[in-house]
Amino acid sequence: xAELNKVTCGGLLKGNxxxxxxxxxxxxxxxxxxxxxGYTLTKAEIASTLLSKLQTSTLATRANRIYPVLxxxxxxxxxxxxxxxxLGFGRKVLLKEGKYSFEASYLDGGLCLSNQxxxxxSIKWAAFLVDSNGVLIGTKVGDNLMAIPLNxxxxxxxxxxxxxxxxxxxxxxxxxxxxLNEEIGFVQTKSEFDIFxxxxxxxxxxxxxxxxxxxxxxxxxxxxxxGGDNIYDVYGTNLANITAWIxxxxxxxxxxxxxxxxxxPANKTIELTLDTADPDYPAVASKLTIxxxxxxxxxxxxxxxxxxxxxxxxxxxx
Numbered sequence: 001x002a003e004l005n006k007v008t009c010g011g012l013l014k015g016n017x018x019x020x021x022x023x024x025x026x027x028x029x030x031x032x033x034x035x036x037x038g039y040t041l042t043k044a045e046i047a048s049t050l051l052s053k054l055q056t057s058t059l060a061t062r063a064n065r066i067y068p069v070l071x072x073x074x075x076x077x078x079x080x081x082x083x084x085x086x087l088g089f090g091r092k093v094l095l096k097e098g099k100y101s102f103e104a105s106y107l108d109g110g111l112c113l114s115n116q117x118x119x120x121x122s123i124k125w126a127a128f129l130v131d132s133n134g135v136l137i138g139t140k141v142g143d144n145l146m147a148i149p150l151n152x153x154x155x156x157x158x159x160x161x162x163x164x165x166x167x168x169x170x171x172x173x174x175x176x177x178x179x180l181n182e183e184i185g186f187v188q189t190k191s192e193f194d195i196f197x198x199x200x201x202x203x204x205x206x207x208x209x210x211x212x213x214x215x216x217x218x219x220x221x222x223x224x225x226x227g228g229d230n231i232y233d234v235y236g237t238n239l240a241n242i243t244a245w246i247x248x249x250x251x252x253x254x255x256x257x258x259x260x261x262x263x264x265p266a267n268k269t270i271e272l273t274l275d276t277a278d279p280d281y282p283a284v285a286s287k288l289t290i291x292x293x294x295x296x297x298x299x300x301x302x303x304x305x306x307x308x309x310x311x312x313x314x315x316x317x318x
Contacts, residue, residue, distance in 0.1 A: 024186065027131040029102065031070030031196070032173065035126045035147040036063065043143035046187055054199045058307075059296040069117070069171075070130055070196045074105040078172075099151060100175040105168060110158075112226035114169045116204075117155035125153045127173065129180075133188070134195050140185030148179040202295055204311035205231070210269050213316040216276040218290065219269040225311050232268035235305055239263070239270045243293060244303050247274055250287035250315060254280040282318045290314040 033054075045053045057066040080098025087093060106113070126147035129137040138145045152174035159168030189195045204225035211219035222239060223230050238244070240263040247256040260273040272290065274281065282288050292298065292310030299306040 024135075026135060026137065026186075027133050029075055029104070029129050030072050030132045031068065031130045032104075033128040033130065033136075033147070033199070034067040034069065034120065034153070035128065036065075037124055037126050037149060038146065039064075039066065039126055040141065040144050040146045041138075041187075046145060050187065050189065051193045051198060054195075056296075058199065058201060059294075059299055061294075067120070068199050068201050069106070069113075070199065071106050071108040072104045073107055076103040076105075077101075078103055097177045100177060100180060101152075101172065103170055103172050105170050107166075107169065110167070110169065114155060114158045117171060118157075121154055123153075125150050127153070130195060134190035136187045136189055136195065137180070138185050139179045139183045145185045145187060148175055150175060200307055202307055202309045205292060205308050206311050207290070207292060207314055209314060209316070210267060211271075213274075213288075213318065216274040216281070217271060218274075218316065219264060219267060219271045220290070220314070221267075221269045222292075230268050232263075232270075236263045236265070236268065236270070238303050238305050241303050244298060244305075245272060246291050246293050247272070248289050249280045249282055250289050251282070252280060256280050256288060284318055287315055287317050290316065 035057075039057075041050065041053060054066065057064065058068065059065075078101040080101060082098050083095040084092040085095055109116075126149050128145075128147050131137065136145070137148075139148050140146075150173055152172065154172045156170045156172070159170070161167040206223050206225045206228070207220050208223070209218055210221050211217075221230055222232065222235070232239075240261050242258045242261045245258055245261055247258055248254060249256060257275040257278045258272055259275050260271075262271045262273070264271050274288070291313040292308075293303075295307075295309040297303065298308050
């Protein structure tokens with residue numbers, strides 16, 4: 001029961017100073033997983049489906065997708081110092097704690113990954129941190145693990161190589177201290193799976209016509225967005241499946257039936273056949289669109305192209 005003018009400092013104190021025989025000592029941060037604000041792993045998911053939950057979330061729609069960046073090669077600690085006020089008689093008063101700030105460097109992915117990450121600038125994100133021992137670090141909410149809201153995510157422009165150092169690729173993250181202290185939550189994944197090898201981001205694919213649309217048929221080449229190499233030799237059979245593709249009337253946005261997807265080895269392309277009798281097939285001089293299906297559909301049977309997403313939409317005139 002509340003009482004007027006009663007001081008309860010001792011009752012509010014929760015800490016003690018004993019040292020347990022087994023305790024968590026977080027190691028160097030080797031990566032992050034960017035997430036939408038509020039992304040949460042439930043107690044049940046942590047206990048039984050953690051890996052599948054993370055992998056499925058990398059393939060989710062944009063509003064629910066997570067983005068692993070698990071390849072740091074260096075960390076620079078730029079954490080702010082606490083701010084104090086010195087009173088007239090010399091006593092110091094804490095004004096505010098300094099925010100965690102670290103600058104992470106990576107090499108894998110180079111300029112391609114750097115340019116992709118710069119798309120994330122100026123947007124509010126949350127993140128899990130991942131240390132070198134595979135500990136997934138977030139903030140504890142009840143029995144659940146929520147991604148830490150970030151004060152800042154910033155991917156730098158790449159640093160130009162010189163005669164004494166290689167090109168550099170860096171990003172910066174700022175976090176409120178409470179999330180990594182009083183409210184910290186973590187899950188040790190190493191004994192269950194290797195998070196660095198099993199949870200990966202998507203690669204963008206670009207489609208372009210090599211033979212334009214005529215009588216409902218079109219030939220399409222599929223390339224990696226970075227480097228532009230044709231992926232036919234590896235995934236030609238996978239892409240020769242009508243469920244890998246989507247066609248729509250450009251005006252109504254209604255789907256157009258695709259009746260065949262055929263590999264063309266001589267050209268290293270995929271020939272799509274659209275149903276010209278479909279009521280949504282456009283009239284002459286009107287337009288339709290063609291694109292790859294969602295990342296989740298591409299990853300599932302019968303296509304089985306895990307880790308890819310189409311980056312563009314083709315527009316063709318009938």
